[in-house]
Amino acid sequence: MDWLFFGEISLAGLAMGGLYALIGLGFVIIYKATRVINFAIGEIMMFAAYLFLAFAGGMEMSPWVALPLAVLGGSLLGGVIEKVMIRPMLGESSISVVMVTIGIASILVGVVEMIWGADPQLLPSFLPRKPVFIGEMYLAPKIAYGFLIGAALLIIYLLYFRFSRGGVALRATASDQAAAYSMGINVRRVFNLAWVFGSLAASLAGVLVAATGGLSPQFGAIGLSVLVVVIVGGLDSIVGALIAGVFIGWLETVAGAYLGGEYRMPATFAVLAVILIFRPYGLFGTHDIERV
């Protein structure tokens, strides 16, 4: 076995996993606060990436202006989706709410295809091109710098949720909605903010992932990998999303490199199936006790 090759593949996988962790975090924030499983997260990522394409490519803005604008656009989209389509579903069965997010995903794919066409596109490159070496191992610069930017946002998020007022409100709402209400927390606003913050994380990750792998209206399929991440980690666990994100990213890349591209999905879904059978609530998720 070629350890250098294995090391390089693993490194690329771990970096990709870092981005998965970021998307997973966005997913978990939304789930924790509002109990909505967001099947449209891949499409929100895609939308933000296309916005970046429009700003940086079409309008020729500097990528460092376009990136925040695109991320802002993506998070705004999340906020609007929550207000217009998720809010009316409050109190409905979880199946219905999930189906609404699937519908939203379909609408977003259609809108993107209508505006930007169905052909795959390349994002203008904006990350440094100098190859990165860790020891002897080569790492593609796009992936390395993408990882660094993603990790930075991840750390900001973790600090924000730990210490800021908004973060405390979000955690309070997640642990007990009624109590949060009676403590004067504006729960509706928290719901909306959760979607905005969740979509923000997804949007940034969307631009970074699209920068390494290209962009097409099928880009949203990455949402399936994210689904595996959050189920393996536990739907309501931030730590779980981080660990599972890195692990699934690594596994997917290694399986793709050694067994071939067609094994990427089955490999991660096999892990998912094992987890569902032995720890149905994920590695770190809370086990809800149901009463009649």
Add this chain to the structure above:
Amino acid sequence: MRIGDAKQSYEADEAILTSSTQKIWFALFLFALLLFPFLADAYLLYLGCLVGIAVISTTGLNILTGFTGLISLGQAGFMGVGGFTVAWLSANTALPFPVTLLFAGLLAAAVGILVGLPSLRVKGLYLAIATLAASVFLHFIFAEWESVTGGMGGLSLEPAHLFGLTFQSDFGMYFIIVPLAVLMVLAARNVFRTRIGRAFIAIRDRDISAEILGINLLHYKLMSFALSSFYAGVAGGLFAYFFRVVTPESFPLSMSIFYLAAVIVGGMGNLLGGILGAAFMTLIPEALKLLTAALTPFYPNAPIFMSPMLEIIFGALIVGFLIFEPHGLAEIWHRIRRFFSLWPFKN
């Protein structure tokens, strides 16, 4: 206004068709179905067959999702099992179509039971994701098990045959698909008059309460999975006979979502809704095609926008129905019926 609807026995109350008016309408409907292929042109006949297949599969999914409350994203995978079974049997044996379709249904049901096994431990969305995993594995098997499924190229089939008759044209297939669809919907309707069907509904309404009432959850959940995937398998087999070729890409994940959407748009937990939803969702793309063709002389770009427009309409229908008409087309149908049965009084 119809009055005097009181029933005097449980049998009368439980009958599938409760009044003579309903019987007459139903007979007329069957007659219309019989007459349809003789009057319709090739395109309408093709659509009729598509709707028939969709009705079978949607009814199956409705049993699982609408009546038992178990959401499944694996319907296309189960249909694939049925489709490949039929394709393999027709390539390697000389069995007539009723036998191959039966095998397709049974094998799909067996796979359905396997997929349903986690349903006792996990439910709701976790189950949906377990079925999603199943559909990923199934797609992988279809694509990689080349000696049986033909790999990415898929398999092509001989036309369906029985007693020396071959059913090559859409006209012939119509007489397989539509009677089977009617039969299977009636069978499903019958299930919900029995203990099994009522157990399904009890599980949907609250599974823990159902268990306390003495319903064996695992047993009935698996039965629901088996029944639902049996329907999917038969629909997949018909799909294979109809298009005469199956590939792994014939049964994509979006097809599972399509059937879920048909159940929702039609009305969850309502067999009539499943039929209406299947027909509606199948005909929407065709209607859009007609509209595009009509618009092309004025806007030459119209065909380019058709496929994204379809995605948008598809999504908007799901979201719109869930928000504004959660009981689906079936509820609209009942509203129209109520209007006429109360006429000339306002309801």
